[in-house]
Amino acid sequence: MSEEFRYLHPNFIIEPLVDGFYAWHHTVAPVQASLNLAKLQVPMLESYLQNPQVHVAASSNPALRGGFFVNIPEDRAGEVKDLLSRIKTERASMLRFASAIAEAEEILRQGATGFGLDALYPKLPTELSGLVELAYDTSNQPTLRFIEPAAYMSPAYLEDRQSVQLSLETGVERPFILSTPRLPSETVLDLPIPFRHEGLSELFRARIHGTTLGALREAFELDDAGAARLDSMLIDAPDLAPDRHIDSGARIRYFGHACLVMQTPEAALVTDPFINGDSTATDRYTYRDLPDYIDVVMITHGHQDHIVLETLLQLRGRVGTVVVPRSSRGNLCDPSLALYLERVGLPVTEVDDFAEVEFPGGKVTATPFLGEHADLDIRAKSTYCVRIGGKTLFVGADSSGIDPGLYRYMREHVGEVDIAFLGMECAGAPLTWLYQALLTRPVTKKMSDSRTLSGSNAAQAAAIMEELGAHEACIYAMGEESWLGHVMATSYNEDSYQLQQIDEFLSWCGDRGIPAEHLYGQREWRW
Structure with missing residues (x-):
């Protein structure tokens, strides 16, 4: 049986971990990881152990969603204590x-x-x-x-921190990734391997080409129990959407949040890949719908909802290059995205503003990204203008229109834009929510609250449209999709300022005859 070809279950997911915590850029890059471990994760575990009930109660309080509370039942506090002890000793x-x-x-x-x-x-x-x-x-x-x-060569970078948990997507929201470590479970397979491990490439190829259980068992050095658990995540034939490729024209598919898949018969591109693994859902695209080969992946910036390692690892072996913006080289708050992704085994192209990357039938132009980083000196952020299928698309991510003059220069360089994809999280989290561990000098709460992780409001988005000469606007969902809760932890209602600003912007577009919409879940454009 181990020599028969097997394929990944369509609901297969991987969670990359460092010392049990969900891995993202600031917990893997060595300088930033050391600070996050010492100033955030260790104190958070210590706080939990002092009063687990408070953390568990806070984790279930909608008003505290996205807070740094460990969502682990009190009867497993002993395991948390052991984790903390290992961290203090081994790290x-x-x-x-x-x-x-x-x-x-x-x-x-x-x-x-x-x-x-x-x-x-x-x-x-x-x-x-x-x-x-x-x-x-x-x-x-x-x-x-x-x-x-x-x-990365120093004792601050320890690959033995890294591991992965393999499982099947259940549709139940996972704990918030920035606060809750993952403990062992009967429903997951824990593999103590680095993210660059070649066995992962063999595993992810099995979505399309198949492999054998024997090959995987050897690659991961599994015992009988581990092999049986992995076998439960494999199926006998590939489960892939028949329309994942196109034969003519061009297509864009919206996969949720800031993830777009752009295709022609000759090429495929993906922006900020963040793919859901629940193939039973009918309101979203999943891994089943991705093209077999992706020429270019574009990463706009290093926040945990835009450079999603659990998705990027699954694309290993089927990507031509991952385009990332160049960092400022050595700035504490601006670790290199290129070094990070190269270390986990991905092919990387690093770009500066207005650099171009060609692909069959088109090109990507890296364009400047203003704002959204709490006024920190962060250079590793980029928007993109993509020329594909005869159209020019602006991938604006969370960038701000705080200085509309910038977009005038973009238009001079790339011409008028056919569709502008924008984020309008215009009341973002404060500075300290994401960067507290990296601040070497304290800031007051008032300072922190004044410096937010915010994109454009209605007026700024309108200014971007005018300066780009954009013919159509799309506002991506800002963590509104239910399946992104473990990463986004956002909660909106009809009175939320962000949604009010989106409505105001859509009205502005409507008054000028500009097609515009607020995206959610999935959407397709063909021409």
Whole structure:
């Protein structure tokens, strides 16, 4: 039986984990991962163990959705205690690294007074030796620049933190990814392997081409129980949508949130892939509907809902390149997306503003991305203009129209836009919700609340449309789809400011005869 070809169940999912926590950019990149472990995850586990009932109750309170509460039943608190103990013992080098960063920042604040910095290097903690450069900016403000490729070679990057849980999508919302670690379960297969493990490529090829249970068992070194559990996630024939490819013209399919699949008979492109695994659902596209080969994947920025590792890992072996915006090289709040994805085994093309990437029958132009990052100096963010099937599409993601003049330059470069895809999460979370662990100097709540992860409001979206000369507008769902709750943890009602702004923008479009809609779930365009 182990030599018969088997295929992945259409509801197959993978959760990539680091020390049990769901993996995303800031918990894998070594410098940022050390800080998140020391300043967020360890204190959160300690808080849970002091009073598990408070965390569980808060996790079920809709008003506190998206808060940093560990949603694990009290009767499993012993397992959480063991996890915390392992982290403190086995990740001591990462915790020391986080402390060293704080110490170095203080040395810099006290010692960098506008004069030469050479005398400060011997004072730096040994954990940072060879990994940082001290510098001033042109305002004479001191800064600590991390040599990020070297950090991936240091004790701050430990691949044995990495593991994956394999299971089948049940349709039940998973716990919020930023707060709740995953514990072992009878319904999942835990594999203590790094994300770059070649066995994962073999596994994901089985969605289309098939493999044998024997090959997978050998690749993952499974015992009988593990092989049996994996076997329950395999089927005897591929389950793929017959219309996942097209023979003529061009097509766009909206897969939910900010994920678009653009196709011609010659090429396929995907933006910010975030694919649902419930093939029984009739209101969305799933992995069954993806084309077999994807020429270009475009990542707009590094937030956890736009660079979704559980989806990207499943695309290994069927992607030509993943296009990512170039980071600022060493800025603490701006880790490299390219290094991150290369380390997990994906082919990467890094682009600057207005760089072009060609594909059969068209090209992608990387265009600037304003705002949405709480006014932090983050460069690894890009919008894209895609020329495909004779049309120009603007992929705006969560970018802001705070300075409409920028879009005038885009129009001069790429011409008028046929369809603009925009995000309008215009009342986003405060600075500290996502970046608290990376702040080396405290900010007040008032400061944090004034600096939000916000995209365009109605007026800004209208300005983008005017400057681009866009003929049609689509606003993507902002975490409204129910199946994204474990990542988005958003809650809207008819009085939500964001939805009111979308309605105002749609009215603005309607008054000018511009087709516009608020997307949700799935949608298809053909021409």
